[in-house]
Amino acid sequence: MTNLLEAREIFAGYGEMEILHGISIKAEMGKITCLIGPNGSGKSTLLATLFGLVKPRGGKIFFENQEITRQDPRHLLCRGMAFVLQRRSVFPQMTIVENLQLGAYLRRDAKIRQDIERVLSLFPALDKKRQLHAGALSGGEQRMLELARVMMLNPRLILLDEPSAGLAPKIVDSIFEQIYDLNQHGVTFVIVEQNVRKILNVASYGYLLAQGKIELEGECTELQRDSQLVKAYLK
């Protein structure tokens, strides 16, 4: 088992307030790791800290065994990490193709056009609407476009903050199918998710956070049987 990402004893917060109190997690290469827990438990803060958006006050973060603590997002994008926000974050007045071109902003090679076609082939729903403005897409399609955009840099790891937020159940299914497909193409995911039932079916390893600490961790098949977790989230 190879860890693509490892965070050791992370302390982080905003201003005076400390949100994360010594959290350690690992994301195995080629797998989907999930972070679950109640609102305010620090899941999104952890994700933002892993991606350099929040600077940790203590602890270390490693990506492919290289320390990346406090590196800024641009460096992490170049290294093969990407981050998708919880809220919709497409460029609404630009077409799908323009959004994808911007996803390749850090690239200087000549294969961007080919890669746009490759990425669109992974997202057939977007391919049909490639010249539409992103603002005209449905919530689910916008979520797919966000995923497609980060795929333009061929990331090895995608950090996803609540991919199902604000989407209808049927759309959520197709988003998770898309995540599963990308995972089958070799992309590793760390996903924060409120829809616990859904994410435990998709992910292979999970962490339950509460008040900025890891309360429980394990294989998702085990977590689905944990009485404490079942009582709080799955009943």
Place this chain on the structure above:
Amino acid sequence: MYETILNGLLLGGVYALMAQGMALVWGVMNVVNIAHGALIVLGSYLTLWAFQYWGLDPIIAMPLSMVALFVFGYIIQRTLINRVVRAEIFFTLLVTFGLEILMMNLMAWGWTVDPRRVNPSYSFSGFSFGPLTIPLVRLVTFFVAIAITLLLFVFLQKTQTGRAIRATAQDLDAARLSGIPVVQIYGITYGIGAALAAAAGSLMAMLSSFTPYSGGPFTLKSFVICVLGGLGNAWGPLVGGLVLGVVEEVSSRWLGSTYRDAVSFGLLVLILLVRPSGLLGRRE
């Protein structure tokens, strides 16, 4: 009457260019740049200098003053404006207002407050088109202004830096997460805004006399055009500029030029009451 409207359209083209820089900076950085008029006047003085000392035609001198003001604008943004980009609008107004006063006084110190104008050899030429007489200088400035406006549009639509500028305007966080160097893009945007102001200044220097204190009216006019055309649409300043040009010329003919500015601001109040998002702006 046709001649008045035509003259208004020709002037409006230059007005549109004048407002493009302010609209770009406003739309991307949410900074209402009060110093915009002073940048226009600085562009006029640089053109005057090139005309007086090197004998350069204002149209030839224009790219030089655009480059100079791009560099100046980039440095100003990175050292000063960037500190207030995401601050409350009051601070951005205060800082850019201070910058305007500083620039005006430095220009008055350097060039005195005597009114100046650039008069190239074709200044007083014109030609007749049926019953209409068109001053050549107005026609030249109009086409140059429209050409620069179209170039800006192509730059924003077709280049990766242009797309990055639009992306930063549309969603700052998403731009950052796509690897766009937002701070650098802000600097480039302000630099382009200053370069556009310089271009407008070069053209305005041929159309009317100017002093270091002409910046205030230019800022106000640019502001009216931005609001009139509507922010968030690349064609907004063009439409706003053309409309203002025509309204000013027609009102000057009927009411006299004394009321020119009063009519402009009357139009501003009217558009704010009837269509606050501007003629082409997005409705909230």
